[in-house]
Amino acid sequence: MTLPTTDDAQLRTSDTGAEMWEFAEDADPAEARRAYPSGWLWVTGEDAVRSLLVALLDADPDARYGFDDLASRVDADDAAVERGIDALISLGVLVADEGTYRVNEHAIVYHAAGELSRAVEATGAPDDESGLAYLARLESVRLMLDALLEADRDRSLTQEDVHLLTGVSRKRVWLHVEKLVDLGVLEETGDEYRLGPESPILRLVQSLDAAVVGATLAPSHP
Structure with a gap:
């Protein structure tokens, strides 16, 4: 299965988490996370894969889609769309069906992505x-x-x-950490942050992460 990040990503x-930190000793933590993507980064790291998954969350599971139908839903070239389709087939989200594709609404990755998307919408995504x-x-x-997936709640x-932890520049952390605060993933305590105890969003990110890893390592799709 080809990872939707880089050709040599693991x-x-x-079993491989320790390898990421060994790699990070000689590299930017962001580069190490990209080289050893979690399931969360796996499925969201390439624009075409993420955009296609987002587009399919509202798709009709009884419909059949051709390549052009799927390509029209994302802003990407044909090669990127092909990689996105292949990635979602390998995760069980899409099923190839006599030259067309259909959405597998029962796929655990599809279900986890939908739950996460709805939780974010209920918390603060634009309409x-x-x-x-x-x-x-x-x-x-x-x-x-990604860094918060295994963070200590205390x-x-x-x-x-x-x-x-992330390799994200200090400026970008400062600019974007408030997004996670607004969504309840983090809560501010003075100049520090703790995991938000009430938000379901991090839990659902963890569920999507686990679903992707499980589907990747032990595929059993129709």
Whole structure:
């Protein structure tokens, strides 16, 4: 299965997580996270994959879509659309069906992405934008969420901590961390941040992450 990031990327699992941090000793933490993407970064890291998944969240599961139908839903060239389709087939979200494609509404990745998108929409996404698109549009936010997947709920983080964990520049952390505060993923405590105890969004990001890893490692799709 080809990862929708770079050709030499290795999916981050419990077995490869330590390798990411070894790589990070000689590289930018952001580069290390891209080289060892979590399931969350796997599915949101390439524009065409993310945009196609977002577009399909409202698709008719009984409909059949041709390549041109899917390509018209994303702003990408044909090669990128093909990679997006291949990625979503391998995750069980799309099923190839006699030269067309249909959405598998029962796929755990599809279900997890839909739940996350609706939770973001209920919390603060603009009315004209999908919750998943709003949450995952910026790489800085994707990387910060990636770092929070396994964060200790009792630990406070400064903006400098977030910078060191993610490789996101200090300026971009300062600019975009408030998005996670507004969505309840983080709450401010003075000059520090803690995981928000009431927000379902981080939990649903974790669910999507686990769904992608599970589908990637043990595919069993129709």
